[in-house]
Amino acid sequence: MNKAIVAGLAAGVLVVGLIFSPLFTGFPLSTAQAQGTGNTKHFTLIADEMELQVAPSNPLHPGGIMYKAMVFNGTIPGPVISVHQGDTVEITLRNEGNVIHSLDFHAGIGPSKALSGNVAAGESKTWTFDAVNAGAFLYHCGADGLNGVWEHIANGMYGGVVIHPHNEKPAKEFYVSFGEIYNSADKGPFVGTNGTVGSFDLVKLWNDSPDLILTNGMAHKYVPEIGAASKIPLNPDAEVFMVKPGELTRWYIVNPGPNDYVAFHFIAGQMDVRDGSIKNRYGTQLKNDETWTIPPGSATVIEAVFPEEGVYVGVDHNMSHVLKGGAFAVVADDASTDNDHPEGTYVMSMEETMMEH
Template identity: 75%
Template sequence: MNKAIIAGLAAGVLIVGLVFSPLFNGNPLSAVDAQRSTGTTRQVTLIANENEVMVAPDNALHPGGLKYNAMTFNGTIPGPVVAVNQGDTVEITLKNEGKVIHSLDFHAGIGPSNALSGNVAAGEEKTWTLHAKTAGVFLYHCGADGLNGVWEHIANGMYGGIVVHPAKEKPAKEFYVVFGEIYNSEDGGLFTGDNSTDTAGSFDLGKFATDQPDLILTNGMAHKYVPSIGQAVKLELNKDAEVFKVKPGELTRWYIVNPGPNGYVAFHFIAGMMDVRDGSVRGNYGKPVTQDETWTIPPGSGTVIEATFPEAGLYVGVDHNMNHVVRGAAFAVLATEDATEDDHPEGTWVPSRSHLIEGGSMTTGAYAGTVPEGTPGGNATSTGPASSTGQNTTSSGGGNSTRTNSTTTG
């Protein structure tokens, strides 16, 4: 081939590579935007503990309900949502009030010093720093003893979500929903009638290893937000269920987190469509997959879902794996003009970007998170809507304290 032609082709390839490389190597503009600091340092405390929780209500599927010896952050499955703005610095304190070693893995962090707490022995605490560079929703979970037993600590409920709001985020009514599996030694199975015992179950390694979850929890309980199903034949699932309320036509944003530890979530809104906002680009969520029906969320991941429910009536969010639905992976959404800004089911409210800028709390409960004096945003003391506080947060105890890799910005 003529040398001139070869040289021309090579130059063309080089030019194309320079022009399109941002598309394939992560837009460098997004990296610059993501690294830009807001100058705000936020502080949050998570309490690690072991405690008994109710994971299934009393219904025909599980007569008497089911108790479980869980591992928790701040007393609940899941742990509280932690909300920050892109570019914030976050000082995270992990206090271990339990009896075994716990730790933290923040999937929003990049690099071990940003993402991992290291072991925190019983009675001790550690503080380290996370730089919130990438917008989205990300899993955090216990890493057990340097990953030894991490599968058990996750399956026992030690997980939650961190929301990093982008600079160009549109206002929306926002909700926090976390799915999770339980492998329960005391679960006799569906419709068995032998679950009324007061004995709380614990992690069953055999069920875990063979991928046989007993329940798929929705924010800590099977069918937590589903009163009943059926018309001709009605099956009551949870007589105390709260449902999510939205106004017809309003933009809603759902931070869906799947800690697993094993299974995928095939997320779907019955009677609805959704825009998927995975990834982060130039101060906003990534280019959306629009008007999708079902989106797969792998274990260890979170996805930002936006949806508008066009007419009044009942919609249902589900993991469209029907095996998972019968085990608890569903929640009811009622589109009604009676919906208000602060009628979220307990624990599902997410502090918005504007709420954080105004100095509001970054999470809920007694350890709601603060902005230290002297940094932009002032001192955060509010805890959001009253219906969304009550996280059963345990009080902090004494013990040894270790501070690791902690910095502030001014």
């Protein structure tokens, strides 16, 4: 079942205190699905507010775009949390910002596990949840008991949880998050902000009119240029994703929204989708596709083999989203190594999570 259909079925369900629930299975979740490993993994997320660059200087955004963001650990997205199925996950949320923040883990089951509750400025809170179901899941700030959650997500307070299944094959793995910016100072393409640092615009969010689509915190972060006969420079400092022709790659694609779907596609490639735990079995469902719908508030595990040398491009196939920044370049080259991930995209493997205590 396509995730868009699952999302539609789930749209009418309201769980008190948890509006955005995990959409990785059409079945009730059961704590009996995963055999416990006996391991507890510890993670600290630091909430803060700061100015970040969210678009490079290019013809679409003259001078670049600076924005008053909200962050976990100083970046958009927050760090990926990678564990093994059956682990216990211990989370500490420390609020170094000036406003109330909180956490909603879509990998958790039950309000005491999924939700931190409010953490005031200068305070911290620690709690645990069990990594029951394998897959990729969103975490995000819940603001003040959901009051303003739309703003905190749109401002960059989100990240991904990876729960490796017991029988996962080794692969080169990458963490990529899309995200929307609704900027009060952005006057549109070819104008930008004229150097003004922007902030959240509720009217633009209300009208579902994002100015930018970020990939790991910046529009066109991983796209140097487009065009062949007529080139448009987009990011002279762009890193690209390097892979070897024929090797198995695994992509954890996160869509925090807060509003729009991601129609994920590899230009010149196809993919296998491992989405949702199969009840009473370990591992994940496997489907072949060329474009896969990821609803806002969700994440997907995608595997792909790039068979020949050359440039492939991961995109949100909504063309306005591509123009606004939702794309990244993948270069298949025999010179690629196991350690040439762009900064912040490396995911701890199943074997590494098993060895870490």
